[in-house]
Amino acid sequence: MTSTPDSLIRQGFGATSRSDTWWLKPLLTFGGLGAFVVYSTWAAFQAEHYHSGPYLSPFYSPELFGDSTHAWFGPKPSWWPGMIPWSPAFLILWAPGGFRLTCYYYRGAYYKSFWADPPACSVAEPRKSYRGENSLPLILQNIHRYFLYIALMFIVFLAHDTWKAMWFENAGTKSFGIGVGTIVLMLNVVFLGGYTFGCHSLRHLVGGFMNRLSKHPVRQKVYSCVSCLNKRHQVWAWCSLFWVGFSDFYVRMCSMGNWSDWRLF
Numbered sequence: 001m002t003s004t005p006d007s008l009i010r011q012g013f014g015a016t017s018r019s020d021t022w023w024l025k026p027l028l029t030f031g032g033l034g035a036f037v038v039y040s041t042w043a044a045f046q047a048e049h050y051h052s053g054p055y056l057s058p059f060y061s062p063e064l065f066g067d068s069t070h071a072w073f074g075p076k077p078s079w080w081p082g083m084i085p086w087s088p089a090f091l092i093l094w095a096p097g098g099f100r101l102t103c104y105y106y107r108g109a110y111y112k113s114f115w116a117d118p119p120a121c122s123v124a125e126p127r128k129s130y131r132g133e134n135s136l137p138l139i140l141q142n143i144h145r146y147f148l149y150i151a152l153m154f155i156v157f158l159a160h161d162t163w164k165a166m167w168f169e170n171a172g173t174k175s176f177g178i179g180v181g182t183i184v185l186m187l188n189v190v191f192l193g194g195y196t197f198g199c200h201s202l203r204h205l206v207g208g209f210m211n212r213l214s215k216h217p218v219r220q221k222v223y224s225c226v227s228c229l230n231k232r233h234q235v236w237a238w239c240s241l242f243w244v245g246f247s248d249f250y251v252r253m254c255s256m257g258n259w260s261d262w263r264l265f
Contacts, residue, residue, distance in 0.1 A: 022123060030114060049255040051255060052261070064088065184247050192244065202226055206219060
């Protein structure tokens with residue numbers, strides 16, 4: 001592993017002999033991740049306009065408690081502390097948020113763009129020592145594999161939401177149909193599925209720890225499928241990040257009456 005030359009450290013943060021636009025990628029990453037964090041936080045605190053007809057925003061799914069027909073256990077629970085703002089999203093967003101926060105790809109992305117650790121290869125950091133992930137708070141990154149188990153369950157929940165998004169209320173009865181919102185939520189499952197099923201931890205779980213994978217043909221096939229998705233893990237990560245935000249935005253616009261959901265049939 002290469003290390004930053006002492007001369008660069010002495011010159012201070014950002015010192016480098018590189019002549020290319022090394023700062024562009026971490027800057028764009030900072031802007032993209034920062035925008036998503038701001039929007040998702042704002043959307044979670046709204047606690048309204050997160051459902052429209054059969055559509056439920058993925059930021060609020062599964063809706064354990066809430067005011068919509070999608071709620072599993074009814075309205076806001078009585079045990080919720082009155083001093084804390086209420087939103088159904090607060091009960092579930094920690095799970096997908098923790099999965100992305102500890103993701104191997106995102107760690108490399110925000111280490112550079114937010115912490116400048118380092119900002120880019122052969123570019124000086126703003127610190128002189130490296131603590132790694134063996135101490136707080138970065139040691140918490142090692143729980144990524146446990147967030148994976150929860151993330152896999154969320155794919156099931158979102159797939160169920162897509163199924164429910166195919167049934168529209170019509171004169172007191174539900175009839176099958178496809179709307180633009182149905183397609184939006186369906187693509188959200190596809191992108192999130194590609195991102196989750198290409199996870200590095202899942203790749204190890206299905207066969208990465210085995211010495212002779214060829215002796216287990218089923219596992220070998222699954223391992224190959226996960227590896228295929230893993231090759232484009234960065235692409236899946238960004239597509240799913242954008243689309244989950246857009247899915248919430250689409251449902252919100254329909255709920256507020258700003259957009260009309262077109263029924264394809």
